Amino acid sequence: MVQPLGYLKESASQTAGPYVHIGCTPNFTGIHGVYDHDLGSGSLVNEQTRGERITIRGRVIDGAGTALRDALVEIWQADADGFYNSPSETRGKADPNFFGWARCPGDMETGEFVFETIKPGRVPFRDGRLMAPHVNFWIVARGINLGLNTRMYFSDETQANAEDPILARIEHKVRVPTLVGKRDGDTVTFDIYLQGENETIFFDI
Amino acid sequence: MRNAPPETTPFFPRDREMHPPAYTPWYKTSVLRSPQRALISLEGTKSEITGPVFGHNIINEFDNDLIVNYAKPGESPIGQRILVHGRVVDERGVGVAGALVEFWQANAGGRYRHKKETYLAPLDPNFGGVGRTITDENGFYWFKTIKPGPYPWPNGVNDWRPAHIHFSIFGHGFAQRLITQMYFEGDPLIWICPIVKTIPDEEAIKRLIAPLDMNATIPHDMRAYKFDIVLRGRRSTLFENRKEGN
Numbered sequence: 426m427v428q429p430l431g432y433l434k435e436s437a438s439q440t441a442g443p444y445v446h447i448g449c450t451p452n453f454t455g456i457h458g459v460y461d462h463d464l465g466s467g468s469l470v471n472e473q474t475r476g477e478r479i480t481i482r483g484r485v486i487d488g489a490g491t492a493l494r495d496a497l498v499e500i501w502q503a504d505a506d507g508f509y510n511s512p513s514e515t516r517g518k519a520d521p522n523f524f525g526w527a528r529c530p531g532d533m534e535t536g537e538f539v540f541e542t543i544k545p546g547r548v549p550f551r552d553g554r555l556m557a558p559h560v561n562f563w564i565v566a567r568g569i570n571l572g573l574n575t576r577m578y579f580s581d582e583t584q585a586n587a588e589d590p591i592l593a594r595i596e597h598k599v600r601v602p603t604l605v606g607k608r609d610g611d612t613v614t615f616d617i618y619l620q621g622e623n624e625t626i627f628f629d630i
Numbered sequence: 631m632r633n634a635p636p637e638t639t640p641f642f643p644r645d646r647e648m649h650p651p652a653y654t655p656w657y658k659t660s661v662l663r664s665p666q667r668a669l670i671s672l673e674g675t676k677s678e679i680t681g682p683v684f685g686h687n688i689i690n691e692f693d694n695d696l697i698v699n700y701a702k703p704g705e706s707p708i709g710q711r712i713l714v715h716g717r718v719v720d721e722r723g724v725g726v727a728g729a730l731v732e733f734w735q736a737n738a739g740g741r742y743r744h745k746k747e748t749y750l751a752p753l754d755p756n757f758g759g760v761g762r763t764i765t766d767e768n769g770f771y772w773f774k775t776i777k778p779g780p781y782p783w784p785n786g787v788n789d790w791r792p793a794h795i796h797f798s799i800f801g802h803g804f805a806q807r808l809i810t811q812m813y814f815e816g817d818p819l820i821w822i823c824p825i826v827k828t829i830p831d832e833e834a835i836k837r838l839i840a841p842l843d844m845n846a847t848i849p850h851d852m853r854a855y856k857f858d859i860v861l862r863g864r865r866s867t868l869f870e871n872r873k874e875g876n
Binding site for chain 1: 636637638642643644645646648649650651652654657659660661662663664665666667669670671672673674675676677678679680681682683684688690693699700719720721722723732733734742743744745746747758759760761762796798802803804805807808809810811825826828829831833834835837838859860861862863
């Protein structure tokens with residue numbers, strides 16, 4: 426016999442179900458008067474926020490090509506200088522006018538999510554090499570048993586993307602474009618495919 | 631908050647054998663919503679190990695009391711009054727301070743207050759079914775509510791959800807993000823529910839079943855159920871020797 430390690434096991438995930446909006450964005454589903462506003466809703470940017478304003482738009486699309494109308498998407502990103510607004514950020518202080526996190530329910534008709542934010546700066550990988558600018562995504566919905574993690578990179582960052590240590594390790598280069606938001610002016614479009622030929626790369630983080 | 635420096639280490643790898651796989655055809659909606667390719671492994675960079683902090687100031691006085699937070703003055707919802715309490719810890723057993731815990735549920739008749747909900751049980755005019763709280767410095771949390779009812783749902787021709795409360799938990803890092811459901815001790819519907827059965831490990835299912843806690847029960851007022859939640863642990867700072875980038 427040996428000593429028990431004594432670690433606990435993470436609680437098992439269960440699907441967010443069709444009514445995740447009740448819990449996370451109640452005003453969105455018509456439950457008013459409990460919270461003043463839905464947490465993480467609205468623009469991430471105020472007048473003092475540093476950085477280049479962008480709008481991220483996209484949909485979460487199932488294996489039949491249909492956009493989910495009951496998904497909830499959260500993003501987490503660095504500020505314009507590549508710092509996260511978090512106690513675990515030890516390299517420097519993030520822009521106090523940029524929280525870096527938001528959530529958006531897909532539109533109940535079109536499934537579209539929209540984030541008004543800034544383009545993040547570059548964040549170092551664990552060995553100090555710079556990763557390309559990216560936004561972290563977490564997707565939950567009815568039928569998704571465990572939240573899905575992915576990243577959105579930027580189509581106007583060809584050089585940085587080529588140097589990115591995460592993108593570099595992806596064996597099937599043909600899949601890399603599934604992680605790249607397409608920039609057109611100030612809008613970056615990022616559709617997330619749960620299945621099929623264009624299945625988005627999801628990460629075990 | 632603990633009087634200690636914030637932790638900056640990566641999380642333990644997620645033990646996916648404790649979680650449902652993506653593709654669980656007996657839960658039909660998963661069929662077209664389950665990624666089929668292997669996940670790409672990504673050990674924690676700053677992007678995964680960091681996360682926002684939600685201050686206690688975002689919480690209003692009655693956010694953790696679903697009995698009153700939607701009720702008309704002087705009225706209250708129909709149903710069994712219960713207290714749900716527990717602790718959010720990580721896999722090391724360390725309490726997770728300042729975790730945002732959000733919860734939502736059906737009313738006593740099994741009906742959700744949602745635009746797309748069609749079950750014939752009535753809405754309760756005094757029940758919204760949503761609340762939230764933030765864990766204290768040791769990871770403890772509690773809220774008051776009405777025990778939700780079971781309800782039928784369109785999957786098989788006669789599938790019923792056991793009574794349950796949905797939980798969304800936001801710990802200290804984006805990689806700790808978790809959504810799960812709490813079930814109630816003694817409910818026979820638990821073991822025949824297709825969504826519960828997406829979890830392959832019986833012990834993992836049992837850890838989602840809250841026991842009746844008579845010690846925490848408030849006499850002549852409400853019974854209590856205890857529900858502890860475990861988030862991913864992270865390596866000790868002592869073991870780290872990275873010069874930069876971590």
